[in-house]
Amino acid sequence: MFETALTTKDLIFLAQGAGMTLVVTAIAVVLGTILGIIFGIFRFQVGPWWAAPLTFLLDVFRSIPLLIQLVLANAFLGMVLKLKLSGFSVACGVLTLYTAAYCAEIVRGAVGAVPPTTRRAARSLGMTWTQDMAYIVLPLATRVALPSWIGLALGVMKDSALVYIVQVTELLKSTQILITRLQEPLLLLLICGAFYFVISFPIARFGGYLEKRWSND
Amino acid sequence: MIEIENVRKSFGPLEVLKGINLTVPKGEVLTIIGGSGSGKSTLLTCINGLEPIDSGRITVDGTEVHARGTDLNKLRRKLGIVFQQWNAFPHLTVLENVMLAPRKVLGLGKAEAEAIAVKQLTHVGLGEKLNVYPTRLSGGQQQRMAIARALAMSPDYMLFDEVTSALDPQLVGEVLDTLRMLASEGMTMICVTHEMKFAREVSDRVAFFSKGVMAEIGAPQQIFENPQHPETAAFVKLTQA
Numbered sequence A: 001m002f003e004t005a006l007t008t009k010d011l012i013f014l015a016q017g018a019g020m021t022l023v024v025t026a027i028a029v030v031l032g033t034i035l036g037i038i039f040g041i042f043r044f045q046v047g048p049w050w051a052a053p054l055t056f057l058l059d060v061f062r063s064i065p066l067l068i069q070l071v072l073a074n075a076f077l078g079m080v081l082k083l084k085l086s087g088f089s090v091a092c093g094v095l096t097l098y099t100a101a102y103c104a105e106i107v108r109g110a111v112g113a114v115p116p117t118t119r120r121a122a123r124s125l126g127m128t129w130t131q132d133m134a135y136i137v138l139p140l141a142t143r144v145a146l147p148s149w150i151g152l153a154l155g156v157m158k159d160s161a162l163v164y165i166v167q168v169t170e171l172l173k174s175t176q177i178l179i180t181r182l183q184e185p186l187l188l189l190l191i192c193g194a195f196y197f198v199i200s201f202p203i204a205r206f207g208g209y210l211e212k213r214w215s216n217d
Numbered sequence B: 001m002i003e004i005e006n007v008r009k010s011f012g013p014l015e016v017l018k019g020i021n022l023t024v025p026k027g028e029v030l031t032i033i034g035g036s037g038s039g040k041s042t043l044l045t046c047i048n049g050l051e052p053i054d055s056g057r058i059t060v061d062g063t064e065v066h067a068r069g070t071d072l073n074k075l076r077r078k079l080g081i082v083f084q085q086w087n088a089f090p091h092l093t094v095l096e097n098v099m100l101a102p103r104k105v106l107g108l109g110k111a112e113a114e115a116i117a118v119k120q121l122t123h124v125g126l127g128e129k130l131n132v133y134p135t136r137l138s139g140g141q142q143q144r145m146a147i148a149r150a151l152a153m154s155p156d157y158m159l160f161d162e163v164t165s166a167l168d169p170q171l172v173g174e175v176l177d178t179l180r181m182l183a184s185e186g187m188t189m190i191c192v193t194h195e196m197k198f199a200r201e202v203s204d205r206v207a208f209f210s211k212g213v214m215a216e217i218g219a220p221q222q223i224f225e226n227p228q229h230p231e232t233a234a235f236v237k238l239t240q241a
Helices: A008-050 A052-063 A066-080 A086-114 A117-123 A131-166 A171-182 A185-213 B040-047 B096-105 B110-123 B139-151 B168-184 B194-203 B220-224 B230-240
Strands: B003-013 B014-024 B029-034 B056-061 B079-082 B157-161 B188-192 B207-212 B213-218
Touching: A008 A052, A008 A131, A008 A171, A008 A185, A052 A086, A052 A185, A052 B194, A066 A086, A066 A131, A086 A131, A117 A131, A131 A171, A131 A185, A131 B003, A131 B096, A171 A185, B003 B040, B014 B188, B029 B194, B029 B230, B040 B056, B040 B079, B040 B157, B040 B188, B079 B139, B079 B230, B096 B110, B096 B139, B139 B168, B139 B230, B157 B213, B168 B188, B168 B194, B188 B194, B194 B230, B207 B220, B213 B220, B213 B230, B220 B230
Parallel strands: B029 B188, B029 B207, B079 B157, B157 B188
Antiparallel strands: B003 B014, B003 B056, B207 B213
């Protein structure tokens, strides 16, 4: 009835935690990247003065530790706005904005790295601003942004361990639950680490593959 | 016909065009010569609306370039421009570089755009380089690709902004040959250039710019052998020394 040895069931439990980590990360990275692209292009396009309020907001999300953001957001949404949101929604929301804040910086830098003369050549062929963005700027900026973006995605994946604070049982929380029962912290943390590695490694390699493929050699 | 009437343009306190008047009829090859900072290149970017003007008027086939409501993207289809820096799109192959605007701007199908691109690239001597990336080309080849890219839009006018200035000396010839070929085919061209021999050879008229003013314009013989303006004489003497 009260097992003290690691069973297959425990491994499945860990795998479910890993699944939750993946889901939260995927949602945050996908939505955060979309928002980040919009914010980043906006910041580049309107210049520092008009973008100042947005820049300030994004700086807030970049400078306050994620753990504190999660606790504050949870308390604010629940107690002040009286919203009945699940911990999962809060976790995804906060992590999305956190990702967007970093991604906006990456996008702004990458769009700025496309030479104005190249854009000028595109416009002089009769391309509209949107066409220039879609066919010249974004493809070139993506190449510049990719290494930083992969780093961001991996970082968010690991930072997502903090969402346990809003009662989301992801990989690290699952591990802690098992540690409490089995009293085998080293073994379990090793397994937990291995899970993180298995998730991260393909993302990192895929990034490396794209980088190589896009180098035009 | 390109008509430039009393065009003025300043960058901050610096007036770079001080009332330029110039008419370029269809079929003419006009070269603009003059020292650095004389306003030659600025005039070209004003003609296709990349730079706004402060006063005056530029019309291309009756369309006023800087008027409100002028569809610049549409107007630019008529006006090919090639810059000193060739500005290849580095993520696209040579063929794709040339196909992009015909496909997206003119809305041509893939096969049609490809046929045009292949034709223009072959025309400038890059028929063997269709599927390589621009980084694999020499400067002269990239510049010829930029010319083919502009020609693929079947423009009525071609503007060349010091297209050989950034090239190694041994690559200048191949690009000038391409321009000579276009001139002999009857393309209307405005070439800003420092290549005096070329200007003398291909131009119907040569304009000499100095400090934002068109000091003199005339047949190549006049400009190079019998300049009327003392500054033209000094410039020509200096460049031929």
